[in-house]
Amino acid sequence: MTDFDAVVIGAGVLGCNAAWHLQERGCRVLVLDEARGPATRTTRAAAGFVCLFSTIHRQEWGQTEWLMQDYGIEFYSRLSQSTGKDFAFHRSGIAYLYLTEQGWTDIQPCIATASAYGTPLEVLTxxxxxxxxxxxxxxxTVGIIFDSRSLRLRAADAIPALAAQVxxxxxxxxYDVKVDGFALEGGRVSGVRTTEDVVAGECVVVAAGAWSRPLLAPLVCLPGEPTIVARYTTRPLPGVDEHLPMLMFSDSVHRFFIREERGxxxxxxxxxxxxPADRAINATAPPHGIDGLPQDHAYRMREHLRKVEHVLPLLRQADIEQTDAGLPVYTEDRRFVADSIPGVEGLYALAACNEAGVTHGPALGRHLAELIVDGDTRLPRSRYAIDRF
Ligand SMILES: Cc1cc2nc3c(=O)[nH]c(=O)nc-3n(C[C@H](O)[C@H](O)[C@H](O)COP(=O)(O)OP(=O)(O)OC[C@H]3O[C@@H](n4cnc5c(N)ncnc54)[C@H](O)[C@@H]3O)c2cc1C
Structure with missing residues (x-):
């Protein structure tokens, strides 16, 4: 018998959620991360929108993802209460702004579908x-829709609170433990190889973000392409506080997300x-961390935003104070990977966050824990299968 039922590689939002939900099902978990603490990579850079995005923000996401988003809202609400930690959790709601007739026309059937799922959408007068x-x-604007239920948080603080709860x-x-391979015995995994030794576990979950693909490369080609996504924060601005709803400029020509951060x-x-080339990454050999990633994307956003200053005059003062960037991994169908690795019993991947791992992380963690412990999942397993492409 090994000390751990599950070894999880990665203490970002996906790994911490996998660990937490495995514990819910009675597992003894060990999380390994090569960094000095939790949430130091893509999770650190997240904007922290936890929203009912299905059909409104992404048409590829339907009712299954809606149920995941709904659970994410419920999960972080409980986390905020149970930890009492300040991670900038606010039920601010989200407003989607449309500046073109075409954008407003196109979104109408999606409003009906999202409302049928249960998103409390209001077309603002x-x-x-x-x-x-x-x-x-x-x-x-041509039109604005508002969803009062969605919330925001600072993932760089929320996920450490979750890790502490684990x-x-x-x-x-x-921490400070790099996994560089797997211990395999007769077609099943028996643990992980680190730079120091072998750590035994009944099963292993790879939740190493953009670094999952090279780690698993000897065993499987994990789908998904990492891409640099940057964002920036401004100095405190007059009239901005945590009550400002999250804003999403949603037309195809103007796609910005904005929320309050520290005033x-x-x-x-x-x-x-x-x-642009400054957002490209070699998926098989991503850079070691995220600190040296180019931030050009954030500077371009600053310039693009000048085109919508008449809509949100605050943006005239929205100069860059600080930038950050991460490496979300995208699949063609914009759906996640939560599955066992074919041909290796006991080895699993939780990957391809599609720039939405904070919102969907709790449900993805629960989905994988169900798969591992119960062998059955409430959400359709094939939707997040590795071999669906
Ligand atoms: C600018 C930006 C804005 C975003 N906004 C949102 C948002 O508003 N809402 C939302 O839902 N999502 C958002 N996202 C997406 C979200 O940040 C990601 O989906 C999520 O952080 C991915 O988490 P992860 O755990 O997969 O990866 P990571 O956070 O990168 O974690 C992977 C972990 O694995 C560790 N690791 C890697 N290799 C090894 C190894 N060999 N051994 C040991 N440890 C290893 C790393 O150190 C790291 O801690 C945004 C992303 C960006 C960049």
């Missing part, structure tokens, strides 16, 4: 916009296709 979003010049519940987390704004967004 001028009067309601004035109450909820006084910072926005409503007349410059430890309080008897789990072990070892200023946290801002990011999408580049137009094709992606």
């Amino acid at each position: 001028s009067h309601r916009a004035q109450t909820i979003l006084p910072q926005v010049a409503f007349d410059t 430890e309080q519940r008897g789990g072990e987390i070892r 200023g704004l946290l801002i990011g967004g999408a580049d137009l296709q094709p992606l």
Whole structure:
């Protein structure tokens, strides 16, 4: 018998959620991370939107992902209460802004679908916009929809709170430990090889973010391409506090996300296709950490935002104070990977976050724990299978 039922590689949002949900099902867990603490890579850079995104933000996400998003909202609400930690958790709601007739027309059927799932969507009138979003010049938009249930947090603080809870519940987390392979015995995994020794475990979960693919390369080709995504924060700005709803400029030509952060704004967004070269990464050999990643994307966002200053005049003052960037991993269908590794019993991957691992992390962790412990999952397993491509 080994000391651990499960060894989880990675103490980012996916690894910590996997560990927490495995504990829920009675497992003794060990989390290993090569960094000095939890949430030091892509999770650190996250904007921290935890939202009912299905169909409104991403048409690829349907009811299954909606159930995951709903669970994410419930999970972090409980985490905030049970830890009492300040991780900038606020039920601020999210407003989606449309500046073109085309964007507004295109979103109408999605509003109906999302509402049918249960998203409390309200199409704002001028009067309601004035109450909820006084910072926005409503007349410059074609339409705004508001979802009051979605929330935001600072993942760089929330996931350490989650990691601490894993430890309080008897789990072990070892930092400064790099995993460089797996111990295999007769077609099944018996532990992981670290730079120091072999750590035994009944099963192993690879949740190493953009670094999962090279780690698993000798055994399987993990789907998903890592891409540099940067965002920036501003100095505190007048009239900005935690009550400001998260904002999503959602037209295809203007795609920005904005939320309050320490009295200023946290801002990011999408580049137009094709992606600029400064966002490309070699998926098989990503850079060692995230600290040296180019931040050009954030500087481009600053310039793009000038085109919507008339909508949100605050943006005239939204200069860059600090930037950060991470390496989310995208699949073609924008769905996650939560599955066993074919041909290696006891080895699993929780990967391909599609820039939404904070929102979907709790449900992905629960899904994988169900698969490992119960052998059956409440969400359809094939939807997140490794071999679906
Ligand atoms: C700018 C930006 C904004 C975002 N905004 C949002 C948002 O608003 N909402 C949302 O839901 N998502 C958002 N995301 C996405 C979210 O940040 C990611 O989905 C999530 O952080 C991925 O977590 P992870 O655990 O897979 O990876 P990571 O956080 O990168 O964690 C992987 C961990 O594995 C460790 N590791 C790697 N290799 C090894 C090894 N060999 N041995 C031991 N340890 C190893 C690393 O040290 C690291 O701690 C955003 C991302 C970015 C970059």
